[in-house]
Amino acid sequence: MNEPTLQYEPKEWRLFIDSSKYGLRAVLLHNGNVFLSIHMTHSNNLKETYKDLSVILQNLKYDDHG
Numbered sequence: 693m694n695e696p697t698l699q700y701e702p703k704e705w706r707l708f709i710d711s712s713k714y715g716l717r718a719v720l721l722h723n724g725n726v727f728l729s730i731h732m733t734h735s736n737n738l739k740e741t742y743k744d745l746s747v748i749l750q751n752l753k754y755d756d757h758g
Contacts, residue, residue, distance in 0.1 A: 702757045703723075705721065706721050706723060707719075707720060707752070711740035
């Protein structure tokens, strides 16, 4: 079976961070909706605070990808 390959272009993706009463999650969304969303993180313990968002962005290496 052939393995599909996906070229990662940072400008074609956007990071979506959502907070609800159940927790915090981060998802990569493709700009043209050609590809499925990619769930990056989910936590039931984190809240939408500067400290928690900073930790998530550092772990995802957001500065490297823009």
